[in-house]
Structures are given as structure tokens and as C-alpha cells.
Amino acid sequence: MKLREITAVLEAAAPLALQESYDNSGLLIGDEGMEIAGALLCVDVTPEVMDEAEERGCNLIVSHHPLIFSGQKRFTGASATQRLIRRAIKNDMAVYAAHTNADNVSGGVSFMLGTRLGLRNMRVLAPREKGLRKLAVYVPEAYAETVREVLFAAGAGTIGRYDQCSYNIRGEGTFRAGEGTRPFAGSRGERHTEPEIRVECLIPDYRVREAVDAVRHVHPYEEMAYDVWPVEIPDYLSGAGVVGETEPCETAVFLKRLKSVLQLPVLRHSPIVRPIVRRVALCGGSGAEFIPAALRNDADLFVSADFKYHAFFDARETLTLADVGHYESEKFVMEWFYEAITKKFPTFVVHKTSTVSNPIIFL
Numbered sequence: 001m002k003l004r005e006i007t008a009v010l011e012a013a014a015p016l017a018l019q020e021s022y023d024n025s026g027l028l029i030g031d032e033g034m035e036i037a038g039a040l041l042c043v044d045v046t047p048e049v050m051d052e053a054e055e056r057g058c059n060l061i062v063s064h065h066p067l068i069f070s071g072q073k074r075f076t077g078a079s080a081t082q083r084l085i086r087r088a089i090k091n092d093m094a095v096y097a098a099h100t101n102a103d104n105v106s107g108g109v110s111f112m113l114g115t116r117l118g119l120r121n122m123r124v125l126a127p128r129e130k131g132l133r134k135l136a137v138y139v140p141e142a143y144a145e146t147v148r149e150v151l152f153a154a155g156a157g158t159i160g161r162y163d164q165c166s167y168n169i170r171g172e173g174t175f176r177a178g179e180g181t182r183p184f185a186g187s188r189g190e191r192h193t194e195p196e197i198r199v200e201c202l203i204p205d206y207r208v209r210e211a212v213d214a215v216r217h218v219h220p221y222e223e224m225a226y227d228v229w230p231v232e233i234p235d236y237l238s239g240a241g242v243v244g245e246t247e248p249c250e251t252a253v254f255l256k257r258l259k260s261v262l263q264l265p266v267l268r269h270s271p272i273v274r275p276i277v278r279r280v281a282l283c284g285g286s287g288a289e290f291i292p293a294a295l296r297n298d299a300d301l302f303v304s305a306d307f308k309y310h311a312f313f314d315a316r317e318t319l320t321l322a323d324v325g326h327y328e329s330e331k332f333v334m335e336w337f338y339e340a341i342t343k344k345f346p347t348f349v350v351h352k353t354s355t356v357s358n359p360i361i362f363l
Helices: 003-013 047-056 080-090 100-104 109-116 141-153 205-216 251-262 288-296 309-315 326-330 333-344
Strands: 026-029 039-042 060-063 094-097 120-128 132-140 167-176 191-204 226-230 235-250 276-286 301-305 320-323 350-352
Touching: 003 026, 003 060, 003 094, 003 333, 026 080, 039 047, 039 333, 047 060, 047 080, 100 109, 100 235, 109 120, 109 235, 109 276, 109 326, 109 333, 120 276, 120 288, 132 141, 132 205, 141 191, 141 205, 191 205, 191 235, 205 226, 235 251, 235 288, 251 276, 251 301, 251 320, 276 288, 276 326, 288 301, 288 309, 301 326, 309 320, 333 350
Parallel strands: 039 060, 039 350, 060 094, 276 301, 301 320
Antiparallel strands: 026 094, 120 235, 132 191, 132 226, 167 191, 235 276
16 A cells, blocks of 8 residues: 555545644655555554554554644754654654644544534534635536536535535626637637536635536536635534534533543533533533633533633633543544545554553543
């Protein structure tokens, strides 16, 4: 298996365009043309994880947190990160990370956590602002359906829980073919009028180029006319966290379920504001900034990690906060990596690490 085949699957599941500006997701170490014997999946790259990869014969590590996050000016082995980088290069081991792109994609980190907790009707908690574009393609009437199908297959036309959405306007296009052209209709040197359909769809910004290229292959014109412009609509299919429904139960009972499902030795939470939980908001990793989004969605409980002391004060009269720990809230990402790779390559060797990389120990 070539490394580029594996990275293509991961990037189809979690497009790199969805990572935050500060992030460093993607292929960090390795050559895309190298042969991969097996992959080890993890949350963090540690010496113990690298030991396990070598023992299992895996020359690819796929992690959630990037091994290389901030800029590295030297590789002298002066830090733990530098030593791991040198070791990976020396042993010809590839390292790939899917971090905030896996957080922001529908079905990713927070959705995996919500699924484990039995949440239903999950949707993105804090949708990506200004993440959509309007794409309009002008096409002869006879080819309009073909163009629509290609657009839908490329990720266009989804609005909430509806897909294959488009708006179609009939009109007339005019053009005059110049020297050296092979016009689909009309004659060179003469203005031609053609009945056309303007097919409009909403599409995530990171899928526009792919969609335009796909349509070019089926569009009959030599020069395809199309428009792309931004719209002031959030992309409700990508963004941070999720909010979902649960069977009504006592808040204390749900908190005990959290402890059990995540195998927590201890659970930090603020005072219980609402005695019954019906709607739960959550965010894998550090999610304190999304407390306002949880309130806007009328959540009874917000589950995340790394809440600071004063966040518990601020929320104590409006929302119950549950801090389940950073590693604990993201560890199911390995299941997501595994499903993405094995669905495409069922015979490829993929292991979820048995190493617990959580640096926090409870006494």
C-alpha cells in the first residue's frame, strides 16, 4: 500500500481545509510514494507508541494530536519532540495527524463521543461561519440533469437534513465562437443563442474546486461558464462540537453514565442546574469557548475538557459543566480512523494502539 493511498482516505474523511489556522494536520513525516506495511492509530505520538509501532511492524503512525505542532528550528534531540522526529526519520517511519480537521468534520471526534453516550439527532454545536459558497453553472437544457448529478456527487446541494438541493432557472445564453474553436452549437464567427439552464447549489468552500473540475468533464462547452460567490450562511455540516438528545434522566444519573462510558476515575462538574437532562452539548478536547453555543442551543449539560476554575463559577446558574478530561474526550477518534481506513482497504493491516498516552495520572 502506498502512503498516498492512506492519506487520501483520511483526507476524504477529514479534509485538511477544515483545520484551524493554527493547526498542523496532514502528513508530517514521510514520502507519499513510500510503501506502507501497516498503520498504528493513536491520540498522541509518544516513545511508547513508537515502540509499539515498531514491534507490530507498522511504518505509519496516524495520530490525532500532531507530533510537530509549533515550528522546529533544530533537530538536535534536545526535546522529546525532536527525539521522536529523528527516530521516525531514521527508521523510515511516516507520521500523519488529523487534528482540528477531525474535530470540525461531521462524524468526527465529537460525533464519536456523542455516539458512545447514546445521543440522538446530533448536529454541529458551533457551525463554521461563512463556510459556504453558491455555485452556479450555465448548461444546455439537455445536459442539466447530468451536471446536477455531478454537483451532488461532489458535495454540493446539501441544506440541513436535505440533499440534492438546487435551484434552476431557464434562460438564453449567447456566444460567438472564435478562430480555432470547436463550438458545441452554432458556427465560428457567428453569434449563437442557446437555451440554457442556470443550475445553482450551495457547496462548502473547500469543495468548490473539486466540483468545478468534475463538472468540466461532463459539460459540453469548450469554455464552461460558471459563477462562485460567498453567502452569509454558516456551514451547518462542519464546525466544533455537537448537540443531541438523550432519553430524559436525572442529571446525576447521566453524570454517572459519563464516568462509566469513559472509564473515569473522577469527574469534575459544576453544580447541577437542571435536575433532568434531555439535551446534551459536548465538544472533544478543550471546549470552554463553546459554552455560549451550548447555552444558545438550550443544553441541559455541556461535556468537554480543560475548563478553568472561573468557568465553573460563570456557568453555575445557567448550565451544568462536566469536565471529562482531554484525552478521555478524544480517545474514540481511533475508532473513527479505523473505520475510515478499513472500509476502503479491508485487508490492510491497521491497529489501534494499546498504549494509553494520557499524561495525566490520578492518584
